[in-house]
Amino acid sequence: MAILHTINQSPDTGNQLLACVSRALPDSAIILYEDGVYAALDKIAARPNIELQKLDCKLYAVRDDCEARGLQQAALSKMVKLIDYPEFVELVTQYDVVQAWS
Secondary structure (H helix, E strand, O other), X not given: OOEEEEEOOOXXXXXXXXXXXXHOOOOOEEEEOXXXXXXXXXXXXXXXXXXXXXXXXXXXXEHHHHHHOOOOHHHEOXXXXXXXXXXXXXXXXXXXXXEEEO
C-alpha cells in the first residue's frame, strides 16, 4: 500500500519527522510543507538521527513555503524535489493513504 506522508512542523519542534522517517517504505513519498520545509535543508536532512538521503522513497517540498521562509534551493538536500500546491493535490490523488504528521 503506497502511503503519502505529509509533514508541516519544523524538525526542531517535535518528533514528527523522526516518526515519519522510521515508517516510510520504498513505495511511499514525503511532502514537506509549511514549517516542515526546514527538514529539506541539507544540514537538517543529513543529521545522523534523520539521514533523509538514506530513505528509499520520494521526497518533496512545497516551493512557495520554501520561498516564504527564505530557503534557497542551493541549501536544500539534492534528493528533494520542489513542487507547487497543485502538484501537492495531484500527489494526494495518486496514493492509497495520506498520513498527516502534525
